[in-house]
Amino acid sequence: MNNAALIGGGVIGGGWAARFLLHGWNVSIFDPHPETERRVAEVLENARQSFPKICEANLPNEGRLTFADSIEETVSEAAWIQESVSERIELKHKVLAEVQAHSSTNAIIGSSTSGFTPSDLQIGAARPEQIIVAHPFNPVYLLPLVELVASDKSPNEFIDRAYNIVLSIGMKPLRVRKEIDAHIADRFLEAVWREALWLVKDGVATTEEVDDAIRFGFGLRWAQMGLFETYRIAGGEAGMKHFLQQFGPTLKFPWTKLMDVPDLDDELVNTIATQSDEQSGKHSIRELERIRDKNLVGIMRALKENDWGAGQLLRRHDVRLSENHGSEA
Amino acid sequence: MNNAALIGGGVIGGGWAARFLLHGWNVSIFDPHPETERRVAEVLENARQSFPKICEANLPNEGRLTFADSIEETVSEAAWIQESVSERIELKHKVLAEVQAHSSTNAIIGSSTSGFTPSDLQIGAARPEQIIVAHPFNPVYLLPLVELVASDKSPNEFIDRAYNIVLSIGMKPLRVRKEIDAHIADRFLEAVWREALWLVKDGVATTEEVDDAIRFGFGLRWAQMGLFETYRIAGGEAGMKHFLQQFGPTLKFPWTKLMDVPDLDDELVNTIATQSDEQSGKHSIRELERIRDKNLVGIMRALKENDWGAGQLLRRHDVRLSENHGSEA
Numbered sequence: 001m002n003n004a005a006l007i008g009g010g011v012i013g014g015g016w017a018a019r020f021l022l023h024g025w026n027v028s029i030f031d032p033h034p035e036t037e038r039r040v041a042e043v044l045e046n047a048r049q050s051f052p053k054i055c056e057a058n059l060p061n062e063g064r065l066t067f068a069d070s071i072e073e074t075v076s077e078a079a080w081i082q083e084s085v086s087e088r089i090e091l092k093h094k095v096l097a098e099v100q101a102h103s104s105t106n107a108i109i110g111s112s113t114s115g116f117t118p119s120d121l122q123i124g125a126a127r128p129e130q131i132i133v134a135h136p137f138n139p140v141y142l143l144p145l146v147e148l149v150a151s152d153k154s155p156n157e158f159i160d161r162a163y164n165i166v167l168s169i170g171m172k173p174l175r176v177r178k179e180i181d182a183h184i185a186d187r188f189l190e191a192v193w194r195e196a197l198w199l200v201k202d203g204v205a206t207t208e209e210v211d212d213a214i215r216f217g218f219g220l221r222w223a224q225m226g227l228f229e230t231y232r233i234a235g236g237e238a239g240m241k242h243f244l245q246q247f248g249p250t251l252k253f254p255w256t257k258l259m260d261v262p263d264l265d266d267e268l269v270n271t272i273a274t275q276s277d278e279q280s281g282k283h284s285i286r287e288l289e290r291i292r293d294k295n296l297v298g299i300m301r302a303l304k305e306n307d308w309g310a311g312q313l314l315r316r317h318d319v320r321l322s323e324n325h326g327s328e329a
Numbered sequence: 330m331n332n333a334a335l336i337g338g339g340v341i342g343g344g345w346a347a348r349f350l351l352h353g354w355n356v357s358i359f360d361p362h363p364e365t366e367r368r369v370a371e372v373l374e375n376a377r378q379s380f381p382k383i384c385e386a387n388l389p390n391e392g393r394l395t396f397a398d399s400i401e402e403t404v405s406e407a408a409w410i411q412e413s414v415s416e417r418i419e420l421k422h423k424v425l426a427e428v429q430a431h432s433s434t435n436a437i438i439g440s441s442t443s444g445f446t447p448s449d450l451q452i453g454a455a456r457p458e459q460i461i462v463a464h465p466f467n468p469v470y471l472l473p474l475v476e477l478v479a480s481d482k483s484p485n486e487f488i489d490r491a492y493n494i495v496l497s498i499g500m501k502p503l504r505v506r507k508e509i510d511a512h513i514a515d516r517f518l519e520a521v522w523r524e525a526l527w528l529v530k531d532g533v534a535t536t537e538e539v540d541d542a543i544r545f546g547f548g549l550r551w552a553q554m555g556l557f558e559t560y561r562i563a564g565g566e567a568g569m570k571h572f573l574q575q576f577g578p579t580l581k582f583p584w585t586k587l588m589d590v591p592d593l594d595d596e597l598v599n600t601i602a603t604q605s606d607e608q609s610g611k612h613s614i615r616e617l618e619r620i621r622d623k624n625l626v627g628i629m630r631a632l633k634e635n636d637w638g639a640g641q642l643l644r645r646h647d648v649r650l651s652e653n654h655g656s657e658a
Contacts, residue, residue, distance in 0.1 A: 138563055176538075184542040214517065217466040226543035228540050229617065234340065235614075270570070303627065
């Protein structure tokens with residue numbers, strides 16, 4: 001029987017819960033926050049509404065969800081343990097030590113950290129090789145990407161097992177070759193975030209204008225092809241090499257302010273919060289979640305029809321699910 | 330009669346041609362490149378295939394396309410003149426001087442520049458106030474965004490006219506409040522580009538892995554909601570302000586290498602070109618264009634069904650087209 005243990009039941013932990021439950025795993029969650037059950041229930045409700053719209057194969061019977069009173073109770077039976085607590089390294093070390101004291105030495109211990117490397121997390125661990133980064137993206141029940149990062153302490157077959165489990169719950173494992181702060185995707189997000197803070201601080205754009213500059217332009221491109229494939233097309237028949245050679249000089253231009261980090265002081269926080277209220281305040285967070293999910297479902301269904309990118313992954317997931325059902329039935 | 334003059338008939342000029350022609354404007358193109366007619370014809374073919382799939386109202390009769398032998402011949406009758414030549418400021422100054430020598434003083438002169446400000450472009454101009462930035466995104470016939478940037482020399486009613494024309498050809502004009510190198514969107518693209526070059530150079534990721542980190546994760550989010558609205562949801566009920574306050578410390582982390590600019594030397598160019606061939610070489614550029622366009626059409630149709638973002642814009646465009654047809658018929 002597949003058991004997953006989740007330490008942390010916020011929006012990320014709840015998303016992992018949905019992924020595992022919908023694929024037949026039993027899930028035990030530990031989070032001392034008094035609202036955990038309600039919060040997880042809300043994420044699960046969103047997932048139950050949306051995931052079946054992008055997954056056309058029959059899903060297995062949903063697993064059993066329980067809430068535990070301690071880490072010990074949560075992890076004792078688990079084959080996959082996922083830590084999704086706040087980004088404080090002392091807290092993560094404390095949680096991981098407790099996890100390792102009570103879990104199977106064979107279990108995979110993944111961390112949802114967006115910033116820390118596996119080596120950071122492994123400091124002081126009883127069995128460092130058991131701890132890897134498995135970094136998902138919100139909403140976890142719809143966005144496929146999981147960055148898998150391991151230190152050189154983890155054996156290959158261990159990482160392969162993690163890879164296959166991530167794949168089996170309909171996600172896209174991206175095995176990151178080297179340990180690096182913030183892995184891959186969040187380096188991009190951080191770069192854009194810093195630049196966006198400058199633009200708002202300098203009064204060049206409001207939060208809504210920043211968002212519009214993304215979602216009416218390159219955001220539409222990036223839902224289906226990334227940076228390099230897009231530029232390959234822009235380069236045209238002359239080829240990628242020729243295209244790249246034109247870029248050299250531009251890199252010397254003062255086109256970003258990223259060498260400098262803006263101070264996220266009270267004034268800037270207030271400016272952004274106020275503009276964000278004006279931009280999106282007419283919708284509650286729950287409404288925005290539903291709008292986002294409906295759009296993601298529509299986009300992924302469109303890509304599925306074209307058998308491309310996230311849609312291709314979903315098609316393959318349908319086939320895998322059908323095959324497994326066939327053999328288990 | 331609406332006449333547009335395009336200086337430069339590459340992939341961007343060709344995209345502008347398609348936007349104007351499909352909305353009933355006559356278009357005259359000047360580009361001394363010997364392959365201009367073929368290149369424009371290819372872009373037009375892509376546009377004729379794809380744009381009617383996202384625009385459900387009847388389009389007016391297509392305008393007339395001509396190729397001129399000189400800037401003088403191109404611009405003489407034009408209400409909108411769009412410069413889309415290479416990003417070299419001396420070349421742009423030369424072209425703009427020639428344009429102003431022969432065009433109506435009333436015409437809008439837009440530049441497709443991704444980097445230069447209107448004030449940069451206006452240096453030495455006979456009528457600086459006539460020159461604005463109108464920066465589109467490839468493929469111009471599908472992606473709606475146009476960044477409109479004016480210096481304080483241009484009167485408001487002039488910019489309003491430009492705004493309405495951009496809107497009338499189914500695009501999303503974003504009026505940028507301040508002149509700044511690379512406007513808004515390309516500051517983000519540049520930040521991501523620099524970071525991507527580092528990741529490939531340092532062997533952290535291949536071009537395909539960079540693309541996958543985008544298109545299986547945040548790229549899907551950004552097709553419909555930008556940075557701030559997405560983070561607003563992530564912040565949940567505690568609100569944007571609370572969410573932002575957590576971000577302060579992260580900004581001090583070494584999460585980007587953007588303070589430093591990688592050298593785009595032969596070695597890095599070769600690495601990227603080789604990886605890109607491995608990633609995408611099985612498709613020709615023409616095939617990749619068609620895949621991209623099919624995906625963009627699917628994504629935008631999905632958003633249209635949800636009346637959101639780029640899809641909401643398209644719905645409004647349908648209404649506008651139907652009304653105009655109604656009154657003209």
